[in-house]
Amino acid sequence: MESSKNWVVFIQPSTLKLAPFIETLLEPVICKETAKRIELGLHEALVNAVVHGNLSNPKKNIRVRRILTPNWFVWQIQDEGIGIVEKKRISSLPLEIDANSGRGIYLIHKCFDDVRWSRKGNRLQLSLRK
Numbered sequence: 001m002e003s004s005k006n007w008v009v010f011i012q013p014s015t016l017k018l019a020p021f022i023e024t025l026l027e028p029v030i031c032k033e034t035a036k037r038i039e040l041g042l043h044e045a046l047v048n049a050v051v052h053g054n055l056s057n058p059k060k061n062i063r064v065r066r067i068l069t070p071n072w073f074v075w076q077i078q079d080e081g082i083g084i085v086e087k088k089r090i091s092s093l094p095l096e097i098d099a100n101s102g103r104g105i106y107l108i109h110k111c112f113d114d115v116r117w118s119r120k121g122n123r124l125q126l127s128l129r130k
Contacts, residue, residue, distance in 0.1 A: 010064045014054040014079070018046050025075065028068055038073065038128060041111025044104040045077045045124055053079025053122055074127045083121030 012021045022042050029035040046062060054060040065076040090105065109115050114127040 006069075007065045007067045010066070012046075012062045012064065014050045014056065014058055014060040014062055016047065016050055016056075018043060018050075022046070025064060025066060028066075029073065034128070037111050041108050041126060042075065042077075044107045044111075045075075045126060048104050049077055049079035049081075049124075052084065053081030055081065071130055072127050073130060074125065076123055076125045078118075078123040081122050084117070085121065086117075 010021070010025065012018075022039055025042060026035050026039060029038055046064075049062045050056060054062070060080040063078045065078075067074045088105075108124075108126065111128075112126045113129045114125075116125040116127075117123070118125075
């Protein structure tokens, strides 16, 4: 963990053992109901970064930056992948009810007030109003 200005930076190996990492990312969130909502969204974003971004390569890392402002909780999640194309960043459920994927981005948008992608598509900024 390193700190730069008001951002705190966390580096996590690309693994799906995410519970302790998410717990660390949630430390400043006091309200249990809000924490559960954020936990779901962060979990979906981190799984996408590991599986789709880093292709489950344990030699790659996930970088998370967290900042707390008077009005917002903000997390930036970045993987080492090539990024997701813009047309796949859509916040909708898959048409097929038994689809193997496609719910994560929808859930992320439901858990946060503001979701933004980097131009390349390998960094996701998630914000929730306090």
